[in-house]
Amino acid sequence: xxRKRVFVTGMGIFCPLGSEIKEFWNNLxxxxxxxxxxxxxxxxxxxxxxxxxxxxxxxxxxxxxxxQRSCEAFVQYGLLAAREAIAQAEVNGPDLSKCxxxxxxxxxxIVSYKPAYDALYLPDKNRKINAFTIPKMMNNALSxxxxxxxxxxxxxxxxxxxxxxxxxxxxxxxxxxxxxxYDRVICGGxxxxxxxxxxxxxxxxxxLSRSKETPERVCKPFAMDRDGFVLSEGAAMIVLEVExxxxxxxxxxxxxxxxxxxxxxxxxxxxxxxxxxSHAIQxxxxxAEISPIDVDCINLHGTGTKLNDQTEGAAIKKIFDDRIxxxxxxxxxxxxxxxxxxxxxxxxxxxxxxxxxxxPSLNCxxxxxxxxxxxxxxVSRKHKIQNVLSNSFAxxxxxxxxxxxxxx
Amino acid sequence: xxxxxxxxxxxxxxxxxxxxxxxxxxxxxxSNLRDDLDLTSLDAMNVIMALEDEFGQEADIEQILxxxxxxxxxxxxxxxxxxxx
Numbered sequence: 001x002x003r004k005r006v007f008v009t010g011m012g013i014f015c016p017l018g019s020e021i022k023e024f025w026n027n028l029x030x031x032x033x034x035x036x037x038x039x040x041x042x043x044x045x046x047x048x049x050x051x052x053x054x055x056x057x058x059x060x061x062x063x064x065x066x067x068q069r070s071c072e073a074f075v076q077y078g079l080l081a082a083r084e085a086i087a088q089a090e091v092n093g094p095d096l097s098k099c100x101x102x103x104x105x106x107x108x109x110i111v112s113y114k115p116a117y118d119a120l121y122l123p124d125k126n127r128k129i130n131a132f133t134i135p136k137m138m139n140n141a142l143s144x145x146x147x148x149x150x151x152x153x154x155x156x157x158x159x160x161x162x163x164x165x166x167x168x169x170x171x172x173x174x175x176x177x178x179x180x181x182y183d184r185v186i187c188g189g190x191x192x193x194x195x196x197x198x199x200x201x202x203x204x205x206x207x208l209s210r211s212k213e214t215p216e217r218v219c220k221p222f223a224m225d226r227d228g229f230v231l232s233e234g235a236a237m238i239v240l241e242v243e244x245x246x247x248x249x250x251x252x253x254x255x256x257x258x259x260x261x262x263x264x265x266x267x268x269x270x271x272x273x274x275x276x277x278s279h280a281i282q283x284x285x286x287x288a289e290i291s292p293i294d295v296d297c298i299n300l301h302g303t304g305t306k307l308n309d310q311t312e313g314a315a316i317k318k319i320f321d322d323r324i325x326x327x328x329x330x331x332x333x334x335x336x337x338x339x340x341x342x343x344x345x346x347x348x349x350x351x352x353x354x355x356x357x358x359x360p361s362l363n364c365x366x367x368x369x370x371x372x373x374x375x376x377x378x379v380s381r382k383h384k385i386q387n388v389l390s391n392s393f394a395x396x397x398x399x400x401x402x403x404x405x406x407x408x
Numbered sequence: 409x410x411x412x413x414x415x416x417x418x419x420x421x422x423x424x425x426x427x428x429x430x431x432x433x434x435x436x437x438x439s440n441l442r443d444d445l446d447l448t449s450l451d452a453m454n455v456i457m458a459l460e461d462e463f464g465q466e467a468d469i470e471q472i473l474x475x476x477x478x479x480x481x482x483x484x485x486x487x488x489x490x491x492x493x
Contacts, residue, residue, distance in 0.1 A: 069428070069429060070448070
């Protein structure tokens with residue numbers, strides 16, 4: 001018996017370019033930037049003064065005091081994205097309670113550590129450790145909170161493969177459905193790493209952009225003068241569903257998830273390897289049962305770091321040779337939201353199919369010839385898109401690629 | 409230092425509002441801790457720790473978790489502070 005076909009029936013997003021899908025796509029496709037000067041804390045003495053930021057976020061607008069007390073920002077963002085995805089999929093009642101949940105996060109609840117450590121180590125002995133510290137900082141808080149809020153009693157997993165966490169979560173969810181274990185799964189990724197402590201620790205690695213240009217100009221994937229990635233935050237969730245369930249519920253699918261591959265470079269914790277990255281792309285295309293020539297559009301990992309972009313470009317050149325399809329580098333507008341990024345980019349890929357548009361890639365010119373990617377454009381391009389490849393690579397050498405197909 | 413019932417009541421109301429991030433006017437003596445104020449066991453831990461700091465007395469978490477209203481919590485604290493004299 002062959003594997004079951006898996007479709008996207010709902011999507012939700014909460015990120016610097018929008019608090020719901022329609023707003024997000026409008027901003028993304030019109031070339032808006034979600035990168036801004038950091039104002040919620042003083043970034044000095046860091047030389048990086050900007051990040052992808054969800055501006056004017058007020059948790060009181062979305063959550064009760066009790067939910068605010070017990071959920072860190074990454075959980076709140078993920079819950080908001082899940083609400084929209086579930087609403088779009090129109091899943092409720094027993095169909096919702098049988099759902100499984102698998103979400104990715106690279107860092108999870110980092111904010112609660114600081115007050116707990118302050119209580120332990122600062123001289124003021126009157127500081128107390130908040131009783132919510134552990135439930136707020138545990139990585140599986142989001143998957144659990146989605147299940148609690150919506151009554152989802154199926155499997156409940158959290159995936160951590162750093163910056164490919166979201167894509168791996170979506171791929172793992174798809175595999176559960178293909179195997180016939182469940183009818184539908186809520187999957188995606190969330191992250192809220194824009195904190196002073198994380199800004200400084202990422203900066204210590206020398207991988208953040210220190211550009212002095214205006215914030216919308218600093219992230220430059222595949223460009224000659226790129227100088228690092230831009231920290232960002234957000235969440236994206238997808239409802240995946242088997243064909244039989246879509247038919248029974250008379251639910252029109254948005255796109256089909258036809259390919260997934262996940263592997264490890266097994267070489268370095270921090271440096272991407274051409275072989276591993278190439279294999280991930282090739283395996284995803286094989287899983288989708290398509291050839292490179294069938295790929296109409298690639299949503300690139302494209303962080304804006306020297307080595308990542310060069311390795312991804314070389315892998316694409318190796319596989320697609322002189323027939324590289326149109327590409328988009330969404331981090332140029334969004335920054336890099338770690339474990340959420342690949343879920344957000346999966347949503348971008350599906351929206352590209354839905355609208356038959358390759359979204360813009362800002363600041364990518366002049367292109368670095370070492371990256372072999374000359375086809376990144378600063379404006380949206382109308383294009384016939386049947387199949388989209390979405391690339392995600394991560395520290396730890398964890399690569400994950402997804403392939404989506406149009407239902408038309 | 410001897411605290412009046414009024415002072416204990418005032419500190420108790422203020423502490424609950426602060427720990428639960430609620431407007432002060434929402435916390436009343438007849439408020440039900442769980443049904444009206446949405447107090448969980450972890451919230452109770454935070455409230456107790458804060459009250460222990462305020463009054464310099466250790467409270468019994470098991471006993472406090474059985475209390476239903478803010479007034480009962482005030483009464484419990486009054487009793488606790490009187491016993492410690």
